[in-house]
Amino acid sequence: MQRTYDKPLNFWSRRPFLRGLAVSLALPWLETIESVSANDKANTAEPPRRMLLISNNLGVLPKPFFPQDAGADYELSPYLSELSALRDDFTVISGLSHPDVAGGHSTENCFLTAARGPTRSGFRNSISLDQFAAETLGPVTRFPTLNLGVNIDKANRSLSWTRDGSLLPAEDSAPSLFRRMFVQGNPTEVARQMRRLDERGSILDTLMDDARRLETRLSRNDRARLDQYLTSVREVEERLDSAREWEQQPKPVTDRTPPDEITDKKLFFEKFDLMLSMAQLALESDSTRIVTLMVDAFATPVFELHKDQQTTDGYHNLSHHGQSEEKVAQLKDADRQQMSLLREVLQNFADHQHGERRLLDSTMVLYGSNMGDSNTHDNTNLPILLAGGGFRHGQHLAFDRENNTPLSNLFVSMLQRLGVEADQFGSGSGTLTGLDVGP
Amino acid sequence: MxxxxxxxxxxxxxxxxxxxxxxxxxxxxxxxxxxxxxxxxxxxxxxxxxxxxxxxxxxxxxxxxxxxYPPFPDDGQPGVAFQQLDIEGPLSPDTWPPPSHRVLFGDLPIRKSKNGSVLRVEVVSENPQHDARRLIRGFIERAARQPVSDETRETFEQLILYRLKQGATFTEAMLAGYEAFLCSGHMLYLHEPVSPQADRSDLGTKADVQYSIASRLSHFLTNTRPDPQLLDRARNKQLLDADILRQETNRLIEGNGFERFVENFTDYWLSLRHIHRDEPDVRLHPEYRFDAYLVESMERETRAFFTAMIRQNYPVSVLLDADFAYVNDRLAQHYQLPPVSGSAIRKVPLPDDSPYGGLLTQAAILKVTANGTTTSPVVRGAWIMERLIGQPPPPPPASVPAVEPDIRGAKTVRDLLALHTKSESCAKCHARFDPVGLALENFDIFGGWRTQYRSLAEGKNVSGIDRAGHNFEYTLASAVDASGVLRDGRDFQNIHDLKKLLSADPRQSGRNLLQQFTVYATGTPVRFSDRREIEKILNTVAMDGYRTADLLHALIQSEIFQGPHATEAIP
Structure with missing residues (x-):
């Protein structure tokens, strides 16, 4: 099941990349921590908490993913055996789903929002977990969140949604992400960018004036509509202020050469791997503390399963395997390879020491899907795995498979761990029973 | 070729x-x-x-x-000989600067930007204040859907002048002004037609109603703001005149912008935006391997057909049945019709025994209602009932699991569906849509005609080399049974029978199309209170057999489209 990486020239292979990372980024990371703790008074002793939220919108085969037995002594399932070295660093959770979030693929945009009824007419999405957390944490990093994608259909899919239900498009280009995070503009460029931000400020002022004048002439109904507009203008203004401040701060330093673009959708694992590397780089350089990554399996055509083996079908067709042995075998292979990519990320976080503690202990990594079983378009019993973040792990938390517990309860637990004082989110009205903070 | x-x-x-x-x-x-x-x-x-x-x-x-290659047909494959290939370029644009630039900057001279600008070129103005006022006025007149007050215009002028004062170049300052107007409520919000009584603001004056109708009409039929002629009609308060409104409607239908309506409307109503969603399973359907041309042709067929429904004013019964089709070379072959030459879509008559004709059996419709591997009478039936018949199925009860797809050939679809009839709660709803889906079982995932299901397990073996040179091997499994019984007890043996049964109620087809038009044009589904008006519209077009363009005109002349003021006396 091991993948071989034999194309080091046109993309970042994880291994050399991370070797470089350990050397070049350790120092800047500590520096940023110092500079951050100055304006982040709540967290002077503890390292800042971070989270990485990953969803594959076709999920995994449920049978080889979920363990048979529950509790701390559970036996690792075939898929989880890929993570055996990290057994005490993650919790696998069964029996979770979003209440009233059904309708097959339409649920993919609700994975982090829990917004009910995605197939209903007039459906409107709600704020996603990452945006909710970022709102509370405020602009403590250059990017409040980073929203990444693999093979993603950017116009229609995202894990990240604003409070008024607008899609925040994912970044799927590693080089452009790298530029945004590390490449410092020269003084002329910075001045130009500041002028551009200043211009945006003037435009927003004008829009406010104009909208206020309009407001006095409107009926009550229309006024409510205009109010939404004014609110969003104000939000843009706030973001602008923060962007102005960050524009004048130096970016973290790295001696890595920028990654090459991979556009070929067939190179699914290479793209996934590269985006995971970018996510780690973003978190470790403290460019942001919250990263989402949507793996758009739905939009993935026939792909390279191994160097000399392509899948027989596009990912979506594979997922409707109809118990065909040939298709199931390919899915298993693909699922296991993704578990192995996940292991590498977790291992890297575990190896990265920050003072007494490992980076993994302050970084939550969620891996899951909006699909419980793609073959039948089932949106219950979602595959969910949470690693790191300082929870007491090493268990299979099994909830009722007939009568699922809201996945948002897990989100509430995660929010609290992140330092957000929330006792509800989405359809979750409390923390997840059985998931406790470790020593 | x-x-x-x-x-x-x-x-x-x-x-x-x-x-x-x-x-x-x-x-x-x-x-x-x-x-x-x-x-x-x-x-x-x-x-x-x-x-x-x-x-x-x-x-x-x-x-x-x-x-x-796959084996050649007896009379060979066509071939072509090329004598030469000439390449010419770079091509110069028809006019320079392009029209889009002229809209923003008129005839002001252009030069390369100095350092420090994000723009590579800039325009030069001798009298920036004067030019700024002139240009933003022209831009707003062109962009807005109705007249904008002097006060509003000055707000945007002030922005440009302020940016100039802040040291922005003339070009940057102008673009900031344009950007602001395009982000403003004047652009982002459509004014709905409302009666003056219902709205005490000055948006409901007679003049504004005219502009609202102009705007609704142009966004409906051309997906954009009203053109100068339509704005002129609104300014002269002519759009509540039924004859003029009809003329304007016809003008938009005949114009180029109408293609945008056809594309967007069919994208949503008929799910054509999903036409490329499912790749064919080439193990079961090797003849469709890499046949993007077929998929694209079926999409063009359905759009051409719908365009003709309106421009040729066909009766709505053609939704379900017709004795003609719009095909090109590939589709003629796909539908087993006499060959035609070339990629252009054209109208051809259908033989009496052809199962094709009408939207119901068009390849595009049959493709978007399948999943690339198998067809499901449930999914197809429910889709047809909702989109083409206008009787959407009620939502399924929450506790019902989906029928797990099984392509190993163990069970026929009909066997699986029979399970529905065992439970009364399932049977009640499935009787509404399963039968229509069953009648379509003779059409495969791309709408090709079939009499036997294909499988990879049991049945007569079929093998060969497919159209892209790959080996294929599948089996012919059970025969297709396309018979069934409608909820009202009428039974059918095949698609021919079903088409006859369904097209016996053109009023329902008309009602459905009206509902689809209404939600697209107004953004609101037909409400209970609109029902009387809908039936009134249907009455006016019944005499001529519920023709498509007649329905469209009648809707546009109605209160549903124009708002309640339409009943008031026209001054």
Missing amino acids: TFRARKPSGADVSGDVRATGGLMDVQPERANYETTVRLRTGETFEYSLLGLPVPLARNVDGGPPTYR
Whole structure:
């Protein structure tokens, strides 16, 4: 099941990349921590908490993913055996789903929002977990969140949604992400960018004036509509202020050469791997503390399963395997390879020491899907795995498979761990029973 | 033989090419053919052959490439000889600067930008304040859907002047002004027609109603703001005059912008935006391997058909049945019709015994209601009932699991569906839509005619080389049974019978199409209180047999479209 990486020239292979990372980024990371703790008074002793939220919108085969037995002594399932070295660093959770979030693929945009009824007419999405957390944490990093994608259909899919239900498009280009995070503009460029931000400020002022004048002439109904507009203008203004401040701060330093673009959708694992590397780089350089990554399996055509083996079908067709042995075998292979990519990320976080503690202990990594079983378009019993973040792990938390517990309860637990004082989110009205903070 | 230019979609993406430029229909006579392909630096292009087998190229043991074809038909394959290929470029634009630039900057001279600007070129103004006022006024007049007050215009003028004072170049300052107007409520909000009584603001004056109707009409039929003539009609308060409104409607229907309506409306109503969603399972359907031309042709067929429904004013019964079809070479073959030549879609009569004709059995409809591997009478039936008949099924009860797809050939779809009838709560709803889906079981995932299901397990073995040179092997399993009983007890043996039964109620088809038009045009579904008006509209078009354009006109003349003020006396 091991993948071989034999194309080091046109993309970042994880291994050399991370070797470089350990050397070049350790120092800047500590520096940023110092500079951050100055304006982040709540967290002077503890390292800042971070989270990485990953969803594959076709999920995994449920049978080889979920363990048979529950509790701390559970036996690792075939898929989880890929993570055996990290057994005490993650919790696998069964029996979770979003209440009233059904309708097959339409649920993919609700994975982090829990917004009910995605197939209903007039459906409107709600704020996603990452945006909710970022709102509370405020602009403590250059990017409040980073929203990444693999093979993603950017116009229609995202894990990240604003409070008024607008899609925040994912970044799927590693080089452009790298530029945004590390490449410092020269003084002329910075001045130009500041002028551009200043211009945006003037435009927003004008829009406010104009909208206020309009407001006095409107009926009550229309006024409510205009109010939404004014609110969003104000939000843009706030973001602008923060962007102005960050524009004048130096970016973290790295001696890595920028990654090459991979556009070929067939190179699914290479793209996934590269985006995971970018996510780690973003978190470790403290460019942001919250990263989402949507793996758009739905939009993935026939792909390279191994160097000399392509899948027989596009990912979506594979997922409707109809118990065909040939298709199931390919899915298993693909699922296991993704578990192995996940292991590498977790291992890297575990190896990265920050003072007494490992980076993994302050970084939550969620891996899951909006699909419980793609073959039948089932949106219950979602595959969910949470690693790191300082929870007491090493268990299979099994909830009722007939009568699922809201996945948002897990989100509430995660929010609290992140330092957000929330006792509800989405359809979750409390923390997840059985998931406790470790020593 | 049809060729089309295509180019690689990215530098490091081998084998992934995208269609670009135009089609070339090569006819038997010797001729010159020309296509225009837009290339960026470093891009290449090639021509691909559409609708005919393409060989599989292989290098056996590192040797020279050999090509593998499916067996040729007895009378051979067509071929073409090219004498020469001339490439000309770069092509100069028709006018310089382009019209879009003139809208923003008129005839002001252009020069290269100085350092420090994000723009590579800029315009030069001798009298920035005067030019700024002149240009923003022209821009707002062109962009707004109705007259904008002096006060409002000055707000945007002030922004430009302020940016100039802050040291922005003239070009940057103008663009900031344009950007602001395009982000403003004047652009983002559509004014709905409302009666003056219902709204105490000055938006409901008679003049504004005129502009609201103009705007609703143009956004409905051309997906954009009203053109100058329509704005002129509104300014002269002519749009509540039924004859003039009808003339304007016809003008938009005949115009080029109408294609945008057809595209967007069919994208949503008929799910055509999902036409490329499911790739065919080439193990079961090797004949569809790499046949993007067929998929694209079926999409064009349905759009051409719908355009003709309105422009030729066909009766709505053609939704369900018709004795003609719109086809090109590939579709004629797909529908087993006498061959036609060329990629252009044209109208042809259908033989009496053809199962095709009408939207119901168009390949595009049958494709978007299948999943690439199998067809489901449940999914198809429910879709047809909702979109074409206008009787959407009630939502399924929450506790019902989906029928797990099983392509191993163990059970027929009919067996699976029979399980529904065992439970009364299932049967009640499934009786509404399963039968229609069953009648369509003679059509495969791409709408091709079949009498037997295909499988990979049991049945008579079929094998060969497919149209792209790959081996295939599948089995012919059980025979298709397309008979059934409608909820009202009427029974049918096949699609021919079903079409007769369904098209017996043209009023329902008309009602459905009206509902689809209404939600698209007004953004609101037909409400309970609209029902009387809908039936009134249907009465007015009943005499002539519920014709499509008649329905469209009647809707536009109605209160549903114009708002309640329409009943008031016109001054």
